[in-house]
Amino acid sequence: MRWEELDQEPCSVARALAVVGDRWTLIILRDCFLGVRRFDQFESRLGITRHVLTDRLKKLVENDVLTKVPYQEKPLREEYRLTEKGLALHPVIMALVHWGNTYMTDERGVPLIHIHKSCGHRMSPVTTCSECGEEITARDIRVEVGPNWGRTARDVIPKRAPRK
Numbered sequence: 626m627r628w629e630e631l632d633q634e635p636c637s638v639a640r641a642l643a644v645v646g647d648r649w650t651l652i653i654l655r656d657c658f659l660g661v662r663r664f665d666q667f668e669s670r671l672g673i674t675r676h677v678l679t680d681r682l683k684k685l686v687e688n689d690v691l692t693k694v695p696y697q698e699k700p701l702r703e704e705y706r707l708t709e710k711g712l713a714l715h716p717v718i719m720a721l722v723h724w725g726n727t728y729m730t731d732e733r734g735v736p737l738i739h740i741h742k743s744c745g746h747r748m749s750p751v752t753t754c755s756e757c758g759e760e761i762t763a764r765d766i767r768v769e770v771g772p773n774w775g776r777t778a779r780d781v782i783p784k785r786a787p788r789k
Contacts, residue, residue: 635774644688645714649673650681651721657691657711658718662704690714719750 632643645651652671661667667678682705685691690711693703707714719739726735726749741748751760759765 644684644690645717647681649677650685651718653678653681653685654690654711654714655718657705657707658715662706663696663702664705667705685711716750716752720752723750 631639631646634640645654649671653667656667656670661670664678664682667673667682668675671678682691686693686705688710689708691705692708694706696702696704722737722739730736738747739749740746752762753759754761
């Protein structure tokens with residue numbers, strides 16, 4: 626599997642990683658969800674080079690994760706806003722936050738606390754079944770090949786070793 630060909634793989638994870646799969650892109654998306662919108666804000670907050678930042682923002686715009694919206698006309702200045710496709714990444718970012726809060730904190734605890742606006746309580750994201758609403762974990766899922774993918778996607782699912 627070649628990095629530049631991930632978007633052609635018969636695997637949704639690989640295709641998603643082709644768009645958001647590097648460290649800077651995920652950190653840029655984190656900042657987008659925190660309300661950062663302007664190039665100079667990203668640059669100063671992240672300490673990222675202009676070249677890398679420009680490249681990552683361009684890729685996110687090309688893939689309709691972000692859109693550029695003018696906030697000033699003379700001279701033209703634009704900010705980056707999450708599209709519907711970009712907003713759909715929120716559960717992914719929250720899952721990473723939850724994992725980091727669970728396994729990567731130090732004696733100071735979690736760096737940011739997420740409060741559910743509706744009820745006012747501190748919250749952690751949970752994954753639920755879209756059909757029954759039950760909370761699910763990795764052990765609760767069975768994976769099958771999609772009806773239009775056949776043999777190419779079947780190779781993504783590893784063969785299980787025979788049980789003794």
